[in-house]
Amino acid sequence: MSTKDYLEKDYYKVLGVPKSASADEIKKAYRKLARENHPDANQGSPEKEAKFKEISEAYDVLSDAKRRKEYDEARTLFGSGVGGARPGGGGGFPFDFGDLFGGSNQQGSTSDRIGDLFGGIFNRGGSGGGGSRTTGGATRARRGQDIESEVTLSFTEAVQGTTVSLRLTSSQGCAACSGTGAKAGTTPRVCPTCEGTGAASRNLGNFAFSEPCRDCKGRGLLVDDPCPVCEGSGRAKSTRTIQARIPAGVDDGKRVKLKAKGAPGENGGPAGDLYILTHVKPHPVFGRNADNLTITVPVTFTEAALGAEIKVPTLKGMPVTVRIAPGTRNGQVQRVRGRGVARKDGTKGDLLVTFEVVVPKHLDDKARELLTEFREATAGDDPRAELIEKARSE
Incomplete structure (x- = not known):
């Protein structure tokens, strides 16, 4: 995707939220759209699959506070026709966006700073695998695609952490042609249009944008005799099973990111990431409030009135003894330290x-x-007297 395409994409519009939306509003909108458009629920629908990828791309940026800030700044700078800044109110600046992202040898130059800004948002350049050029017309490395999957966990698995088996389908280098796209016994040739860089410049009046070469589709190579298995793309569908570790304390609707567990990269590029959307089943006894577990325990009238020591169950542990103070009221909450959800700090x-x-x-x-004797003995204590008095005073 070209820089211009990135700048013109409105991720807020994709998720159907305003620019001022909170993190919770963005998460809620993403979860709703992800369920509606997930490929597993819409098999055979390329439109839904494309929509799901677009939604995931938008959420990846807007759910990260730093990337969202950079994205907003980028659209403010270049989003409106990419020509807002004009010296003295005159004409726009004719420059090539490829220069902004291509890297300058000048320490701390404007090109470097703007390149860093966009690199943080769209994973372009450097270790992000966005497509840095190599010498001698060699093809550029490409980062593998991110993969999205879902898993349903029991309440206990979510609290304590677990390892799950996931069967993933992704695109990787074609085994028949070793990822070259060329038929066995032949080799691809360097694209003469982009000279193997995979990028071409398109002039738009006062501005020029760097985008994937149309002839080689960004690969930097042309295949005259394509591989019959991958039809010259160099990529093929692959299914694999991995063991994914779900950390302790994951909540319902949480997206777990496993770095470099996505689709393999191309031409030495890094693998993409794996995002796992978690669904957590409710527990028949315990609930959850952030890092705390909750439980409702029945007690008798005499235990509440006179005080007592009772046994309270814990999640996957021995029951603990809890002291009920005399005069405990219905709905009163008591805290048992250290029997809740594990945090990252241990x-x-x-x-x-x-x-x-x-x-x-x-x-x-x-x-x-x-009980009749008790009622007679406490007849002078009316628990509703204060309530009635307050009602009359208003």
């Missing part, structure tokens, strides 16, 4: 225990008699 969140006072449904004669 510490753990807490277990938040909510007490739910249970009223007995059936009473025998003895229990009824004792």
Whole structure:
């Protein structure tokens, strides 16, 4: 994709959110669109697959605070026709965007700074595999494609971390032609149009944009006798199974990034990344609040009134003893330290225990008699008196 295409792409519009959208709003919009357009749910629909890639590309930029800032700055500088800056209100600057990204030998030059700005957003150049030229007309390295996958985890697996098997389908170098695209026994030739760089300059009036060469489609090579397996593309579909480690503490809807686990690169370029969208099943007993686990524990009226020591279950561990203070109210929360979700620094969140006072449904004669005596003994304590007084004062 050319620099001009990147600048003119409105990632906010792709996700259907305003430029002022918060990180949560962007995440919510992405999750909704990803589910609607995921290839697994729309098999045989190239339109949905293309839309899914576009959505993922937009989310990759806007979900990262640094890349989003750089993207916004880039569109502010060059987004509106790429000709906003004019000295003294005169005509625009005729320059080649290829110069901006091609790298200058001058220390700290404007070209370097602008190249760094766009490189951070679109992974162009350098180790990002965006396509730095090599000497002698050799083809440029290409970074492999990013791959998106999904996995459903149990509540316990999400909290404690787990390793899952994923079957991935991606594009990689064709084995029949070793990625050259040429039929066995033949070799490709350097593209005379771009001289093997894979890039060409297109003039747009006062400006020129560097974009992939149309003759060789950015490869820098031309194939006269194409490989019958990959039809000259040098790429072929490959299916592989990998073991992916899901870190402890992952939440529902979280995207886990595994660096260099995506599609292999081309011409020595680095592999792409693997993004795993996680879905977490609910637990019948425990809930979650950020790094804390939650649980609701029933207690009897006498335990709440008189105080007691009770056993409370923990996630995949031995029960802990919790002290109920006398006069504990229904819905009161008590914290058990270090029994929650593991954090990146090695510490753990807490277990938040909510007490739910249970009223007995059936009473025998003895229990009824004792409760009647209790009611008579506490008849002077009206818990609603203050409430009624406040209602009258308004």
